[in-house]
Amino acid sequence: MTTPHNPLCPTHHGGRCPAPAPxxxxxLHGMGATARSWDPVVRRLPATAHTLAYDQRGHGHSAFGRRPPTGLAQLGDDLARVLTHPSDCFPGPMVLVGHSAGGIAIMHCAATHPHLFGTRVTGAALISTTAGRLDPTCGLRAPAGPALARLFLHLTRSRTPVSSLLLHLMTTTRWPLYGRTAPRPTRRACSAMIRSTPPATLDALLRRLSTHDGPALTALTRVPVLIAVGADDRLTPRPHSRALAQLLPHAHLVEVAGAGHVLPLEAPDLLAHHLRRLLPPE
Known part of the structure; x- marks a missing residue:
C-alpha cells in the first residue's frame, strides 16, 4: 500500500519526526476521498498537535496492492498494519478519526484487532458513518425511492459498474452528499476527489456497503468516542449515528445543523474543536 503521505512519517511537519507527543x-478518509479531505480540519488544530493521514487502499496515491479492495473489513486490516508497524515518529498512543468508510474501517479494526484498543488506540471519532443497514434510497420518498433502491440492488448484484451512477449523482448535484450550507468550493473539491478514484475501488466498496452489517464494537467501549453527523446527511443519516451512540453509551454524540455527509469539509471548525477533547493534556 503506497500513500502520498508516508504512513510512517509525519504529514504536516516537513518530513521530520516531531518531538514525542501524548x-x-x-x-481515515471516506470512500472516493483522499487524505487531503482532512486538510481543513488539520489546519484548525493547534500547531502542536501531531497528525497522520494516509490514502486508503485504491484511493489517491495508494495502490490496490495485489487486487482491488475486497471489502470494508480489508480497510480495517490495513489500519491495523499501520498501527502495529514500528515507527520512531509515532511510537505513542493514537486517536483514530474516521469519516464514512473510514469510520467503518475503524469499527472493523476494533472487531478483528481488539487488543489494540485501550493500549495503542486511546480514542476514536466516528464521523458520518454507520454500523450497517444502510437505506439505498437515501431517504427519497415513493415512487423515486423504491425505484432507486431496486436499481442500486440490481447493480450491486450484476457486473454493471455501480460507480457510474454514483459519480453522476455525487458530482453533478447537491444531493445526496451535501447539506444546505455547503459552499461551491467545498462541493468542487469533493467532486474532484471522487472523479479521481478508480471505478474498481468504488464498485468493490459499494457492493460491500449494500450488505454491510455492523461488526462487534466491544473494543470501542474501552476508549473515549466522538460520534458526529450532519443533520442533513442523506447517506448515513442521524438514526445511524444515534444507533451507534446506543451501542456505545459512553460516546459523545454531536449533530451538526445544516451539514450533510461531508463533515470534514463542511464543518471543520466544529470537528477540530471536538477532536481536541479526545487528546490527552500535554
Missing part, C-alpha cells in the same frame, strides 16, 4: 490523531 497522542497522535490518525485520520
Amino acid at each position: 497522542a497522535t490523531l490518525l485520520f
